[in-house]
Amino acid sequence: MNSYLLFKSLHLIAVVAWMAGLLYLPRIFVYHVENNEKTQATDIFEVMEKRLYFYIMTPAMILTWLFGIILIYLNGVEIFTQLWIQLKFVLVIFMSIFHSHLSRCLYSLRNKTNTRTAKYFRLVNEIPTILLILIVFVVIFKPI
16 A cells, blocks of 8 residues: 555545635634523533534544645655745744634633624634635646
């Protein structure tokens, strides 16, 4: 079996799982904020948010990074001389920072200290989509 293709497949599977969470969690935050006065509803949203973030998103992010690093190793570290991989790396760092931002939002909602609106969460829900589009085009077309 070709180990490169195995790790590339595992990398893509992890990315899909991570992206699903990055796209869904802000949407749950929208519902959470819109139903802030309903304790029973917010309790359910808090369980959903926690499970999504800690059991799906974070492990998927870690695996995405792990398999990505393995792919870099298998390709040879000199791949970093290519600008497209440097750009992809920067975009993935931005995605990881966004992941961390969602963690802070999760804690503020859980601790009832959130000051952000549903409109804010609808807006930030577009960030992972934009990053995904940029990453896919950079990886497929290698424009630089």
